[in-house]
Amino acid sequence: MIKKMQNFMDMDDEFYQLKNARYVLLTVPYDGTSTFVKGADKGPQAILNASDSLELYDVQYDMEACNAGIYTDHHEYDFSTPEAMVESVYQRTNHFLDMKKEFLMVGGEHSVSVGAIKAMSERYDNFSVLQIDAHADLRDDYHGSIYNHACVMARAQEYANVVQVGIRNVCTEEQHNLVPENVFYAHNIYNDEAWMDQAVSRLTDNVYVTFDLDGLDPSILPATGTPLPGGLQWYPTLKFLDKVFRSKNVVGCDVVELCPQEGNYVSDVLAATLVYKLINMKEKYRK
Secondary structure, three states, rough: OOOOOOOOOOHHHHOOHHOOOOOEEEEOOOOOOOOOOOOHHHHHHHHHHHOOOOOEEOOOEEEOHHHOOOEEEEOOOOOOOOOHHHHHHHHHHHHHHHOOOOOEEEEEEHHHHHHHHHHHHHHOOEEEEEOOOOOOOOOOOOOOOOHHHHHHHHOOOOOOOEEEEEEOEOHHHHHHHHOHHHHHHHHHOOOHHHHHHHHHOOOOOOOOEEEEEEEEEOOOOEEOOOOOOOEOOOHHHHHHHHHHHHHEEEEEEEEOOOOOEEOOOHHHEEEHHHHHHHHHHHHHHHH
């Protein structure tokens, strides 16, 4: 039986309370512009459900980052248009930044990231976005909207330096928006870890991480709206993220594009584990 909206992970009540929580997790179940497999609006709930299966103790980092408190936010956003959604997320992000909370978000399709990136760019100088993704998402507009999921990084480039990792699908119209030295294509990095330090060096001091789950290989995460072969694997991805968190000030993160498959919870658990791993990394390397 599917659970109702709930908190992230199975913690004691004191760690769910906003006043006690260092971290806030926004849930943004939006799927208004996706163009292949629909269902990303069910991603946040699936991540919350799967998080109940996780242990609070992180073996890799020898800690329980949940003790810092994780508040799960179930705000009702305006999903009437892509523009309204972006503005709603922008306002909600600012609300928690004003409260000095550490920011995470789960989507929903990738377009939910735009409002958060805009808000962060106004708070931090020397600001970069790290995108992990199968797709460049650099179209100027798509299907009549500049806030389509295929345009996320074109919008992000208006606010920040963007470094793209795991890319393996680019259309002709996106070529003029590519910054070649900031793009780490999957076919160039799959058998060599030298790229990791190169990618970190392209980031500025303050970094927002946007993680589209189709950046991972579908052999380990099949439940996404636009899967592509040849993606990133689990441990190399964690090793790279560890380098980013250790050397940069990660000011926020999102995990998007989980499209749950009924009866198959492997992808849900991976996505929930990734969210908690990001929290543990942030807590371990807090600047």
